[in-house]
Amino acid sequence: MKKILVIGSGPIVIGQAAEFDYAGTQACKSLREEGYSVVLINSNPATIMTDEETADAVYIEPLTVEFCERVIARERPDGLLPTLGGQTGLNLATQLAQQGILQKYNVTLLGTPLSAIQKAEDRQEFRALMREIKEPVPESWIVENEDQLAEILDLVPFPCIIRPAYTLGGTGGGIANTREELWETGRKGLKLSMRSQLMIERSLLGWKEVEYEVMRDKKGNCITICNMENFDPMGVHTGDSIVVAPSQTLSDIEYHMLRTASLKIIRALGIEGGCNVQLAVNPDSFDYYVIEVNPRVSRSSALASKATGYPIARVSAKIAVGKTLDEIENPVTGTTMACFEPALDYCIVKLPRWPFDKFASGDRTLFTQMKATGEVMAIDRTFEAALMKAIRGLEVKQKDLRHAKFQAQADEELGESIRIPTDERMWAIAEGLRRGWTVDAVRKLCRVDRWFLVKMQNILAIEKQLQSGEQVAEQALKVGYSPSQILELSGGRVVAQDHLVYKMVDTCASEFESQTPYYYATQGTEDEATQSLGTPLQATPVFSVT
């Protein structure tokens, strides 16, 4: 094996956050580090991936079977790595394999075998596998045409969720509350699914949504990179949800119960590389359901990589060419191996960025189809401070938890704004809490875990104190207000002097010294960025439709 073809992500569309460019670029670098010659095909010139220094040969061509075959015929690669370009790359690789093109040119498919990808992506096969390994999946129905859809209209409990198979970001999916809605959305979904396949399943609205980013190598070594807990409960696409890492409201037993399930699944599928497992967790018991598996590097992996410092795509690429986790170095520490699980000593908050400011007439309601076009990630030592930092990084009008639109709403209207998930719901929730509605009352409307609501209350308490001119500068800095915000909120009465220091994201909670960490700012006394030349990271810049 000398030459490897990597399929890029193609155009960046709504439902992506440019994660596949990130993953693909890392993979190309990683393969070249291992001494392979890398050929890249991608139709999108506005990517880092297509920079000259990323690959040995770059083809900016349409991502179709026809053009791909031409590149293969000309370059004669020994291997093809399809699992880092998202769904586009996977679908293309599948077609190349099915049409015998890979066989014709003697190209080996690297990474997770296609059969495993098929098992993970085909709803029916996946559910059969879950039953085999005794992992719970919500009761559901699979339909492949309108007749089958008509047959189940009277069987399904409402509300139910409609998920088309083989689409990106859940396009064509949704929630149906009535027979009529199921019929309408279902018919649309059948048309949009590449394989004309829909899954209709019991709604788990209000359950916690938790994700695990896991990896496996060919020897069967399995690790968890990170878990994430969604602020928005089940019902909102995880790409449209506010996400924290690590999980905050799972006890050790729950954390490891779900971790064990995730590793069992990645083993049963035979994934070689990174994989994302989504779970719904009952907030009042040990019950959970496996919702979905992404058998490849995904948007969540990009987030998990940046959240932990663990380079998932880079390690996945090395696994694809046959290395095992205990043979790959952890490039952050430079002294330990990639076969371990990152320990975080900070809190990550991801806020999605939606394009509604560009599409003023767009429907702002969120459900199972992703509408966000980007995201910001903020790091700090507490949830409050990370949330405030993320809001400031979002490049929207709101710089804290105040939003004029909701402040102007009457109680009844505000209740609806809290109940129905939209891109602005966080501010509606804050307004409810600001009006003195109890945590339980707000929770009843939005189903967001009490933990998050209490944390928002903590910020609002400071907001109120600042507005009345109380001298709470230190507390305000601690929950994430900047000195200028403090000055503005207090009408110039409270003056704060911040003491920002930079701490490392080093994958190991400082247990080991690190060679190439990155930094985040926090209020504190010990600055770790004084001796080295790192790039301070406040919040990752917004990627949005322009």
Added chain:
Amino acid sequence: MKAYLVLSNGAIFEGESLGSSAEIAGEVVFNTGMTGYQEILTDPSYAGQIVNFTYPMIGNYGINEDDFESDRLQPAGVIVHEACETPSNWRSNKSFAQLLEERGMTGIQGIDTRAVTRLIRGGGATMGLVTTDLDGAIERLSKTKTYDETDFVGRVSTRTPYVWGHYGREKLGEWDEGDYRGRIIALDCGLKYNILRRFAALGVKTMVVPATTPAEEILEWNPDAVLLSPGPGDPARLGNVVQTVRDLLDVKPLFGICLGNQLLCHALGGHTFKLKFGHRGSNHPVKDLLDGTVTITSQNHGYAVDPDSLAGTEAEITQVNLNDGTVEGIRAKNLRASSIQYHPEAAPGPWDSRKYFVQFVEEMVR
């Protein structure tokens, strides 16, 4: 109330008192787990230590009735960045701070626990003092008996034997009762309940006996095997327990966990040494030299087996730590004795190494 963490190297951290405000001293160690504080608080292997949690928000999911690993809070004290006052989890019935107050444990919050960790990483595990009175604190700390000079096993070991079966704790008289695949005796140097729960789940009944129980007494109960439990402190101080292990070698199958690994090492003629700052967390990779697999393990130990000291003994090294190469498992195949340095019972931590309980039970009943 203002409180201070004073380290023996002179470093002073100012924070807020959490739980009891009584002055305490102990060896300051850090744990990098992101969950599991309730299990850590009740793990006897933390006796005499002040646990510094690297995860900055502790207590998020509260304290529940089920996840205790012993009946007492075991560390000398705790250091946290922020203790969560309003936890959220369906099993939670009190907050972290409430538990500390109820049980009279001293803690301190508002501390940059990352800075404390970096100090320990650089200078090694060190003695520390948590106090509300800074006057003369360094002098009081310097007069405190160090961790290494203290026998903690005697403090944490059970006073009287008890039995653990399918339904939890039982009376001694019930040792012979019930349908079990096997019966083992656990020499309690600082046992965690989850070890007993794991054995019970595999159909094995356990009798827990004080660490000072001599071999003859253990053998009178005629167990199928003997478990050498985890526990706190320097194994080199436990000459009498090592003698018991030596007396049992080749008489009964032996299985050691954590301190049990070090006791087996001493009994086989090897030595142990103190690690710079130990391994405490839920993410330590261990390579099994017998099959080449790597397992992510839960760890809590400050001492390790000296591999060179095993030369010429019956012991062979079966597992090593992937990060620093330290010994993680040994066995003396001919003597039917094996042990591991980490915690297959997890609680807290990953469940991946539960297979070693299964292996041990399979070998025992064979």
